[in-house]
Amino acid sequence: xxxxxxxxxxxxxxxxxIHRFMSLIQPxxxxxQDEHTRLYYHHIxxxxxxxxxxxxxxxxxxxxxxxxxxxxxxxxxxxxxxxDINLERFGLHNFREHLELALYEFRDEETRLDLDGMRATTHxxxxxxKDIMASLSERFSDVSHPALTDHDEGHDIHAVDHLxxxxxxxxxxxxxxxxxxxxxxxxxxxxxxxxxxx
Amino acid sequence: xxxxxxxxxxxxxxxxxIHRFMSLIQPxxxxxQDEHTRLYYHHIxxxxxxxxxxxxxxxxxxxxxxxxxxxxxxxxxxxxxxxDINLERFGLHNFREHLELALYEFRDEETRLDLDGMRATTHxxxxxxKDIMASLSERFSDVSHPALTDHDEGHDIHAVDHLxxxxxxxxxxxxxxxxxxxxxxxxxxxxxxxxxxx
Numbered sequence: 484x485x486x487x488x489x490x491x492x493x494x495x496x497x498x499x500x501i502h503r504f505m506s507l508i509q510p511x512x513x514x515x516q517d518e519h520t521r522l523y524y525h526h527i528x529x530x531x532x533x534x535x536x537x538x539x540x541x542x543x544x545x546x547x548x549x550x551x552x553x554x555x556x557x558x559x560x561x562x563x564x565x566x567d568i569n570l571e572r573f574g575l576h577n578f579r580e581h582l583e584l585a586l587y588e589f590r591d592e593e594t595r596l597d598l599d600g601m602r603a604t605t606h607x608x609x610x611x612x613k614d615i616m617a618s619l620s621e622r623f624s625d626v627s628h629p630a631l632t633d634h635d636e637g638h639d640i641h642a643v644d645h646l647x648x649x650x651x652x653x654x655x656x657x658x659x660x661x662x663x664x665x666x667x668x669x670x671x672x673x674x675x676x677x678x679x680x681x
Numbered sequence: 682x683x684x685x686x687x688x689x690x691x692x693x694x695x696x697x698x699i700h701r702f703m704s705l706i707q708p709x710x711x712x713x714q715d716e717h718t719r720l721y722y723h724h725i726x727x728x729x730x731x732x733x734x735x736x737x738x739x740x741x742x743x744x745x746x747x748x749x750x751x752x753x754x755x756x757x758x759x760x761x762x763x764x765d766i767n768l769e770r771f772g773l774h775n776f777r778e779h780l781e782l783a784l785y786e787f788r789d790e791e792t793r794l795d796l797d798g799m800r801a802t803t804h805x806x807x808x809x810x811k812d813i814m815a816s817l818s819e820r821f822s823d824v825s826h827p828a829l830t831d832h833d834e835g836h837d838i839h840a841v842d843h844l845x846x847x848x849x850x851x852x853x854x855x856x857x858x859x860x861x862x863x864x865x866x867x868x869x870x871x872x873x874x875x876x877x878x879x
Binding site: 517518519521522523525526529530533536559560563570573576577580581583584587630632638640643645648649 | 715716717719720721723724727728731734757758761768771774775778779781782785828830836838841843846847
């Protein structure tokens with residue numbers, strides 16, 4: 484199954500993105516001036532940590548599945564694999580939204596373009612995993628597989644260009660609260676250059 | 682296994698809470714004056730919808746497992762069950778944070794107490810599922826089970842009384858943005874009474 488190596492590449496890439504995203508967000512938590520800002524970003528990072536823990540198991544498992552091995556999976560193993568992949572499909576979707584939400588925090592153009600680049604690729608990866616799930620579910624139609632229900636369709640919010648919307652808005656959520664007391668804590672101890680190198 | 686009926690009760694309760702939470706949040710999305718507020722709450726609701734979809738499968742499955750049936754699960758089935766329960770442990774943890782974040786939105790005392798009540802029970806349910814997971818993992822130590830790593834420990838943010846912190850703060854996140862243009866859109870078409878009846 485060539486899909487397995489595609490999935491492996493996607494999950495490997497998103498794992499790298501998680502680290503990059505964390506490097507951007509952690510300084511905001513550290514510099515937060517109020518409990519709400521701290522809770523908000525802490526919450527997002529915790530969800531990404533949970534996703535990373537799952538990927539840490541799934542990526543090596545996908546790697547270990549040669550084409551031959553994959554064909555020999557029992558129905559139950561295959562069903563489990565489809566379910567795990569489906570969960571990471573949602574994980575990619577939610578990560579895209581975490582990236583979009585972060586666009587409303589950062590003011591400097593380089594970080595914003597970095598976030599928006601990860602958002603664009605994450606969206607493509609999400610759509611690709613969705614296609615792969617549909618194709619695998621069809622191919623293994625006799626195996627119990629997860630419902631492919633999606634909650635992201637028909638919502639206007641997903642058609643919004645958040646890079647543009649966040650630039651038009653004078654202030655983002657956390658910045659509204661924080662910048663009242665402190666001008667730019669988000670960049671404390673952090674340069675775009677230091678992140679780009681990672 | 683009496684734990685199964687305890688888990689069933691917990692997941693059944695949280696499913697009801699999801700609906701109550703959604704009734705509170707949807708009007709905010711509908712009345713949102715900017716893309717960021719809309720995205721923020723849309724994102725939280727989408728995550729809860731994903732959780733609800735998973736619970737819709739897990740709850741009947743737990744119900745179907747009599748004590749006798751549970752003892753006869755294969756190692757693989759048991760491992761899968763433990764993994765599913767563990768995912769919902771994180772789900773409860775994340776939901777508690779969604780409830781805490783919402784405390785920073787609402788100004789009226791009844792809704793705030795309702796949210797804080799759900800938060801307190803959700804936290805207890807989360808701790809209970811954590812205990813059950815530890816006990817089941819120990820009992821079935823020969824079965825592959827998920828890592829019990831937690832990301833919520835050692836974080837000061839979890840020791841904060843967000844009901845108090847959100848009351849002390851003059852404005853919440855969404856309210857900062859929205860109330861600048863419109864005084865109280867969050868309550869549009871919504872009374873506490875109409876929610877309490879649900």
